[in-house]
Amino acid sequence: MSRHRMCWRLGVTIDLSNGGAGVTDGDPTALRGPIAIPGEGTARKLASQVASRIEADILASGWQVGTVFGSESALRERYGVSRAVLREAIRLVEHHEVATMRRGPSGGLIVKAPQAGPLAAAMVIYLEHTGAQVEELLAVRLLLEPLAARLAADRMDEEGIQALRATLEQDQASPDDLGGSDLLHKTLGQLSRNPALRLFIDVLVELTNRYVYRPSRASRGQAAEVKRASHLAHRAIANSVIAGDTSRAEQRTVHHLEAMRDWMLSIGQRPIASTQRADVDDTGNGKQKLAETVARRIMGEMAARGAHVGDVVGSEADLLERMGVSRAVLREAVRLLEYHSVAYMRRGPGGGLVITVPDATASIQATALYLDYEEIGLADLRAVRDVIESGCLESVVRRHEDTEVAERLREAIKPVDPVASEATVGRAHHFHTEIAELSGNPVLALFLRIITTVWARHSDDLVEEGPKTQEAADAALRVHEGIAEAILAGDLPLARHRMRRHLEALDAWWQ
Template sequence: MEVALTAPKLAARVARRIESDIIAAGWPAGELFGSETELRLRYRVSRAVLREAVRIVEHHQVASMRRGPTGGLIVRAPDATPSARALVIYLAHVRTTIPDLMAARLLLESLAVAMTAGSITEEGIQRLRGTCEHEAAQPGVEIQDGLHLALGELSGNPAVALFIAVLTLLTRHYASARTLGADAVRAARADSARAHRAIVEATIAGDVALAEHRVATHLRALGDWFGADSQPPMGVVRPVDPGAGQLKLAEVVADQIRADIARAGLTEGDLAGSEQHLLDRHRVSRAVLREAIRLLEYHSVAGMRRGPGGGLIVNRPDPSASVAAIALHLEYQGIDFDALRLVRDVVELGCIEPVVARRDEPGVARRLRAAQRLDPATPADQLEELSHVFHTELAELTGNPVLALFQRILTTLAARHLHATPRSGPTPSHEVMVAEVSQVHRGIAEAVLAGDSGLAKHRMRRHLAALNTDWWH
């Protein structure tokens, strides 16, 4: 039996179709997308599969089911919070290191201050200075992230803002595991306040180089505050407060189970508990628990194994579902091609030096060469997917899970743009596209393996600059 035909997989496919159809309809928030009966007929599935698909759509905050005589699936403005939280939990679970976290923050926050400095308004100036004043008035908080979030938002780039939000939340989670005395907290707050004011004034003055330098200095100091050899503790991601936000009870329970798995240090194949144990632990109904488990299965956190010796079994971490949800949110935010390409440039160029530094490690050269999947025999319907493999593998080879994750999100979003944008001109022949992309990928790989990061960046930059909406390599 093919796995793709099982109910959970079919429900996920139906959910993606519903979301794609809502996007194609212009994302009409507040409008009725269809009754349950209409949706069953439209997508040709059973009531059980449709309801499972609707739960996924609701979890993505794309639409929600309204019951009653005039009910149906109501389109809503999506909220990235559940998926962003899932990304944070994933990054903690795969033990993202502090150096990797700070390296990713440096790339994105340098971009944020450059964009903000070039476009800041009087209102933006007031917001930045007001944020610094507000942070200075918060006692007992050693990690101040309001300014970082404000810079991300003022950049005007939805992906930059969202990625910075994820990374500041992850930083806060890691910091929550530290125990500091009152004097250390005061010193950390004072250092942070001085650094933030300096960054703000350079940004307001439009001095991009100075603002970027001060961001780099601040993030290095933050990394030192954690410690060069600091390791992210398992279980640092605390469960969501059930009283916060508009999360359904099943979502709260799913977050609590994920936090318990992380806290216990469970890995793939470990038993997280029987159904009865989980019912007793979380004190919810069987229906709520099973909906929570379906969410965990959808996010590949864990799955329920039936029969003797069964229970909730931990899976290999896989952020695919959250990646798709984040891409949906960014699409709703109206991220355009130029904004998307700008972030992709920063992330992909940021992958070059880490891979150059690791080029002599076992397996790196083999994997980089194997990622060059295109040849004249490549089927046309696989060209787009296989052309992304090289970029994805390059990001994976950095050893930085943040860069690899963000690259996946940007690639997913790029594919959505590609399929949603009409072609504006003639498309090169299949043979020409294969030959051009193969040559470029080979040139980048050769420069990386030769240790020539400058040439590798030059070739990558030219490659990315050549991308267009008619065909995204």
């Protein structure tokens, strides 16, 4: 696949060589920088910048749930912004459920325990907007879910056994409802006790649902047959997990996912962006807040119209009439679209909501914060990274004769100015994100950027060590040359061996 990926139905050509508009040269440590929003220069909107600073400061202060992080006046002084900017920033912080503003004499910004739900929704928005395909989703599920089954089997306890058996009972209770098939997959993600794995599987299941559950694509009899086969597979997987049989749990998960893939591809599913969700409650009382619901409805209209980047999908007045909501709700929905770089509101004559190039930077930052809060360990981070990197290598090796692959890999391993160790470390990360982009799978690319961003956050202190950091980063760049050499030779086993040894070395350096 070319480095320019066509976004389905949005007619946008996205240059993935640097992760899309507003993303830096691939250095995950630079993901804290601005998002380019058309019409606003190269900087992210000030409110988004302030929101990110607030979230980072809450993390740095120990994430003390229930405490007052600061009053509105104190926060305005601390961040040097107007009341309007601060309040918009706080709405974004509240969207990620990092904190909430309590009004009144004893009020202020109250620190909350972050939840995975809003982060999963943000990633879903981004991947829908990029036009991720069902084949890409299933490829990543085949990487991550067998790992979840193996970890769940290894970490199983009495409480986990009860959860699995309750899931099977619920699955069997609706023999004609394909939606129940999600439960086992999400439960295995939870029982893996790996926060990154759990979050990624939730995103993958949610996205897959946009393809599967449309009655027009399969008769009732076919749906019942598929559900029965799925339930039998789920029971076999669960029994292996409960028994602690890691190998069989992993193997049965692979076979089940392969069968799911074959069925889904056989019924000719349409891309995600065209699918309308059936579980969205437009009154705001369902699974999503009203502003999030409105944001998704706007995205659905964009896709249905075949809109292109730069197109105006409607003025504020037009959108108010079409959505049937208050101005406050619409503006909050627009803020979410801007934050996730889906669209932005251009003011003045000829203005309106303008479609922009999708950028996952905001979601990546927030997800890295969440994983920090969950105190994800090196072993869990590495387990997920191993399978993602391996999947990326397999895809890129298949393209090893493509001149674009050779050009971009050679560019990624070029030596850099050794004056600043941060530059060298950033270049080392860039090699990994470049391989992910070359895989042509936006899901793999997004997940790897999240993982490397978390790693980069934890390595900040090491970067300050100077010569030691420079020596380690230079060694990493030499290893990258060997990995690139194996890729270009079409030697997947050697590429995987060198990548595995390289990641082991990185782990030792981090520890």
